[in-house]
Amino acid sequence: MKTETPRIFGIVAEFHDHMALLNAARKAHASGYRKLDAYTPFPIEGLAYEIGFRKNRVALCCLLGGLTGGIGGYFMQWYALAIDYPLNVGGRPFHSAPSFIPITFELTVLCAALATVIGMLALNGLPRPHHPIFSARNFARATTDKFFLAIEASDKNFNARKTAQFLRECGATNVSEVNDEG
Amino acid sequence: MNRAAPLLIGLAALLVSVIGAFANGARFFDAYLFGYLFWLGLALGCFGLLMLNHLVGGKWGFVTRRFFEAGLGTLPLMAILFVPLLFALRVLYGWARPDDVAANDVLQHRHVYLNIPFFIARVIGYFAVWLWLTLKLRRGSHAQDATSDIKPTRNLRTLSGPGLVIYVLITTFAYIDLVLSLESDWYSTIFPILIIVGQALSALAFSIMLLAFYSRKAPLAPVLTPAHFHDLGNLLLAFVMLWAYMSFAQFLIIWNGNMPDEISWYLHRSSSGWKMVALVLGMFHFAVPFALLLSRESKRRLGILCTIACAVLLVHVLDVYWLIAPSLHIHAHWLDFTLFAGIGGLWLTVFAKNLAAYPLLPLNDPRYAT
Numbered sequence: 001m002k003t004e005t006p007r008i009f010g011i012v013a014e015f016h017d018h019m020a021l022l023n024a025a026r027k028a029h030a031s032g033y034r035k036l037d038a039y040t041p042f043p044i045e046g047l048a049y050e051i052g053f054r055k056n057r058v059a060l061c062c063l064l065g066g067l068t069g070g071i072g073g074y075f076m077q078w079y080a081l082a083i084d085y086p087l088n089v090g091g092r093p094f095h096s097a098p099s100f101i102p103i104t105f106e107l108t109v110l111c112a113a114l115a116t117v118i119g120m121l122a123l124n125g126l127p128r129p130h131h132p133i134f135s136a137r138n139f140a141r142a143t144t145d146k147f148f149l150a151i152e153a154s155d156k157n158f159n160a161r162k163t164a165q166f167l168r169e170c171g172a173t174n175v176s177e178v179n180d181e182g
Numbered sequence: 183m184n185r186a187a188p189l190l191i192g193l194a195a196l197l198v199s200v201i202g203a204f205a206n207g208a209r210f211f212d213a214y215l216f217g218y219l220f221w222l223g224l225a226l227g228c229f230g231l232l233m234l235n236h237l238v239g240g241k242w243g244f245v246t247r248r249f250f251e252a253g254l255g256t257l258p259l260m261a262i263l264f265v266p267l268l269f270a271l272r273v274l275y276g277w278a279r280p281d282d283v284a285a286n287d288v289l290q291h292r293h294v295y296l297n298i299p300f301f302i303a304r305v306i307g308y309f310a311v312w313l314w315l316t317l318k319l320r321r322g323s324h325a326q327d328a329t330s331d332i333k334p335t336r337n338l339r340t341l342s343g344p345g346l347v348i349y350v351l352i353t354t355f356a357y358i359d360l361v362l363s364l365e366s367d368w369y370s371t372i373f374p375i376l377i378i379v380g381q382a383l384s385a386l387a388f389s390i391m392l393l394a395f396y397s398r399k400a401p402l403a404p405v406l407t408p409a410h411f412h413d414l415g416n417l418l419l420a421f422v423m424l425w426a427y428m429s430f431a432q433f434l435i436i437w438n439g440n441m442p443d444e445i446s447w448y449l450h451r452s453s454s455g456w457k458m459v460a461l462v463l464g465m466f467h468f469a470v471p472f473a474l475l476l477s478r479e480s481k482r483r484l485g486i487l488c489t490i491a492c493a494v495l496l497v498h499v500l501d502v503y504w505l506i507a508p509s510l511h512i513h514a515h516w517l518d519f520t521l522f523a524g525i526g527g528l529w530l531t532v533f534a535k536n537l538a539a540y541p542l543l544p545l546n547d548p549r550y551a552t
Contacts, residue, residue: 063476090440098437101430 009132009180010035010152011163012139013172018044021147024170025050028151031166035155039133039148051149058120065115066108073107074100137176153180185534192527199520206517211270212510213517217525218267219360220502222260223377224529226312227385228253229349230378232319233342236335242413244550245402246389248542251323253385254316255536256529261309263525271298274510276366288367288443296363308356315345323544332548353378364509368447370436376428377505383421384498387491390414394488401543408482415481418491422475426468450508459504466497 015021021038028036029052036051038044048054081087082095092099121127133139133150142148149172151163164175203210228250235243235250271278276289277296283289289296318341326334354374362373393414396402436444451460471494480486503518544550 059478092438092440098430098434101434 007180008153008160009178010150010155010158011160011167012133012136012148012150012176012178013167013170014138014174014176015147015149015171016173018047018147020171021149022047022050024149024167024172027170028149028166032157033151033155033163035152035158037133037150037152039139039142039150041142041144041146057123058116061119061123062112062116065119066112068115069111070104070108072111073104077103132178132180135181136178138174150178188527188530188534190527192524192529192531195520195527196524199517199524202517202520206515208273209511209515210517210521211267211273212507213515213521214266214270214525215274215360215510216503216506216518217521217523218260218263219506220499220522221256221525221529223381223502224384224388225253225256225260226349226353226378227381227383227388229312229315229353230346230382231385231389233346233349236319236338236342237346239549240413241550242410242417244544244547245393245405245410246414247323247544248537248540249389249392250385251320251540252533252536253388255320256532257309257312257316259528259532261313263528264305264309268302271301275363277363282366286366296359301359304355304359308352311348311352315349319345324540326547327541327545330546332546335548350375350378353381361506364506365447365450367443370432370444370447372428372432376425376432379421379424379428380498380501383418383425384495386414386418386421387495387498390418390491391488391495394484394491396542397484401541405543406484411484411487412478412481415475415487418487418494419472419475419481422468422471422494426464426472429468447509451504454512456504456508459500463497463501463504466493467501 013024015024018040021040022044025036025038025047029050034052038047038051040047077100078095086094088094089096089099133148136148136150138146139148149167151158151167153160157163160177164177167175199210199213231243232247232250232254235247267274275296276282276286277292278298278301283293319338322334322338322341326332326338357374357377361377362369390411393402393406393410397406433448436448450456471490474480474486474490480490499522507514507518
């Protein structure tokens with residue numbers, strides 16, 4: 001049986017309060033770290049911005065979903081009622097644009113909403129039953145009273161020793177290396 | 183900008199229009215009704231937005247409140263400017279002409295409600311309610327300026343709930359009388375609310391333009407942030423969509439029903455060039471501003487937002503014209519422009535005077551401690 005050195009997921013630092021976390025996140029981003037993530041018991045204003053999460057593509061998912069639903073919905077009705085099986089409804093034209101609008105509208109809303117939720121989940125990498133961060137020391141307290149900042153090993157500036165040292169200098173009360181048990 | 187400019191332009195335009203009236207009296211009143219109703223709508227639109235903000239709060243209303251109050255303050259002027267219309271009811275409305283009524287069953291049935299004395303009594307009633315609400319809303323707001331006690335703000339909130347209901351009901355009846363009854367046979371239950379939404383949209387667009395105008399000066403400059411514009415931009419988007427929703431709901435039902443007495447209104451509005459106007463409205467009163475306002479950037483940058491608001495307000499002038507004019511005549515006339523400018527000049531003069539009379543930002547509002 002061969003032993004292999006476990007892959008490192010990253011360095012996780014624990015902070016006492018949200019201000020310390022915000023400062024550390026700002027410094028880490030300024031020092032060139034990009035693969036950052038923060039874990040806190042409650043939402044913190046501005047934290048997403050500090051860890052470099054400045055743009056997301058949820059709105060794009062919504063727009064694409066809406067366009068797909070709108071164009072698809074109109075096409076479906078047009079193809080069904082004007083081309084494939086022309087149906088005379090009260091003497092109106094086969095291609096009755098005004099009558100097609102309500103369903104087009106509903107499908108736009110439906111597809112936009114579904115694409116937004118599914119896109120949000122996919123962009124977050126969810127659903128995901130396990131995450132290496134769970135094995136970080138003391139991590140259960142991220143849901144009660146502690147604030148965590150992780151710098152992941154995939155960051156191009158990552159160096160286990162230097163990064164840990166950097167986080168200690170940022171005021172972390174506890175710094176640990178977390179393995180990716182994969 | 184020279185303060186006297188709108189007044190001078192307005193008076194000059196009115197003078198030219200009065201000369202035009204001697205050449206073409208009937209056409210004068212058609213044009214007068216259009217100009218009058220656009221500016222009345224801009225004033226009435228302030229009711230909905232102002233009371234909505236008193237009820238639910240929101241920082242967008244803190245920076246625009248004085249614009250809405252100044253807009254409402256033009257209603258006494260609009261009450262006076264209604265007087266000339268009283269002399270032209272027979273010119274404008276089929277139900278006021280005995281010959282038309284004698285020839286039309288529907289008008290005979292409607293005569294109990296649509297007759298000149300009752301019409302005048304109702305219009306006096308509408309203005310009494312509008313002016314009373316205006317007085318309460320403006321007095322309350324100015325009372326709060328003078329005291330740190332929060333009672334006036336509480337009273338305004340209490341007034342605004344029932345106030346919104348009263349405003350929508352009264353305005354519904356008013357626009358059934360003033361606009362809907364221009365077409366003898368036609369009716370549409372959604373029509374007054376479509377008008378009310380359009381009025382709120384125009385007042386909102388107007389307030390965004392004013393905000394842009396005052397944005398570099400005290401006291402607004404230090405207060406304004408992109409978040410204000412974002413809120414106003416979202417509201418503008420909501421009203422653009424609501425307007426489209428109402429317009430389309432009315433059209434879809436009538437188009438699908440295809441009944442002779444219901445389609446007349448649309449037939450008048452889709453013949454001889456009016457169809458082009460309808461397409462322009464669908465494009466620029468809805469599709470283009472809707473697409474532009476979806477983007478976050480266009481709502482957070484005042485320059486872009488103000489340009490969109492300006493365009494929406496201009497297209498809304500066309501919308502009001504399209505709602506009124508095809509019932510009265512086929513072709514546009516230069517009087518349509520001069521009377522629009524004339525009444526607008528007076529309206530803007532009174533508006534500017536109201537706006538200058540009080541601080542541009544409300545003072546002592548407990549929800550927006552500054």
